[in-house]
Amino acid sequence: MSNFKISVRQFGVHAILVEWPNKVDESILDEILQFIQYLKKNQLSEKEWEFVPAYNSLTLICKDTVLDFDYFKPKIKEWYSLIKKVSHATRYLWRLPVSYDLEFGLDLQEISSQLGLEVNRIIELHSKSIYTVYGIGFLPGFMYLGGVPEALEVPRKSTPRSKVPAGSVGLAGKQTGIYPQDSPGGWNIIGKCPIPMFNVKNENPCFVTVGDQIQFYPISMAEYQLHKIEAEVGIYNIEKIVLNA
């Protein structure tokens, strides 16, 4: 453990930013998650602290207190050196249904010609891949997913849409993801997922956690309609596989 050199920086008076080497890397993400686990169990109470991981960084936010950075800087480095064998938080692979029907996949034909790939091949590549959740942000429940195959790398749209419907699955550059709410957006829309990514009625409003994995699988329009109703009445069970049992 503690394979990487970290930097600890002050971020205003209520937050501390811990950074790992500047790259997208599963092993970095893994250490960040273990560090969060260690801190929550041993050092920083979840009642007072928030832990926001994203790619190569972890931001620790203490809501009310003005932090004594000179105290925390060496402490955080020390704590990081202490983590050896911490039990991992359970991580899941979530399998999410997506209808790639052209009614939802507004840009499928457009990117098919841009990429020189048949629509069916795009769907196959997109749903075959397993994506890692490197961060959640931008909108409540919006996942930053890494792992888009090179063949699917396509620039974002030159003119963003003023309203992308909630559930839309987008593709842009090295990223793919689901718009959890109606929102303006510049990603190419290739399908729609009937399962809401964010629901305030649930105690945990977003079932996905940073470090989880996502796989999409194609469904028909009829299945989309069915799953949408099932999700609305709360009887849809999202398929998940435990990754680190």
Place this chain on the structure above:
Amino acid sequence: MLNILKSGFFTTVQDTGRFGYRDKGVPVAGVMDSFSTSKVNTLLENDEKCAVLEITMTGPKLEFEEDTYIVLGGAEMSVTLNDIALENYKVYKVKSGDILSYGKLEKGFRAYLGIKDGFNTELVLGSRSFFKPITNKDSIKKMPDLPYATCKQFNPKISELKVDSVLDKSVLEVYKGPEYKLLTDNQLGKLFYREFSVANENNRMAYQLNETIEENKVSMLTSATLPGTVQLTPSGKLIVLMKDGQTTGGYPRILQLSDMAMSILAQKRSGDHIKFKLK
């Protein structure tokens, strides 16, 4: 109930915000000017978490159904209770049937209406702060009324407060942000020696500033942002994230506003001038 006869331009219920959900992408929300709000709740001897009305630019017209006590704060507006003019930071008793009307905005941008024991609107993820789509409503527009508890008798320890108001201030004290080191001498010169004006694009999510500094082409991995984070966009524009601001971002975070600076900026509107000062 507090009957809403007119809603005003943009009036919301806010408390100290939503904590513990930033890792799911949920902004903190909460009052924009926490300095003024804390005075309001203090006078009412309320818990600091009590929800108030945040009144932006033009105010509502409201009718009280039950007796209670109120305090006004923040921006200065001409406010009357049944035609009697009220002042900020004074405890007033209101009776069933009383009508509170907001008139002209005199100074500042966001006024606050505090009520004894706070507004009892729905708690969503631990907070009453309006933020769509976490809450169904994004303002009190189209809402018929707001719930609050009756209070017949309250003897405030202090009945009025002289507040060193944030309204006249324009210097924002800031800390160095995580990407402060990327700034060149030229950029630093502009950042701290010139005045900036608030752009038309200003709301609870973010305040954009009109004047630009040298552009910055550095690309970084998406990382956490906070209320008060000043981002530098690739075109050299400065964006100050406010209480409803997104929880992550990919632009360099060059400065971080102090809590007081957040309150000062929350009272500014399009065209108003501000200056940054390193703390």
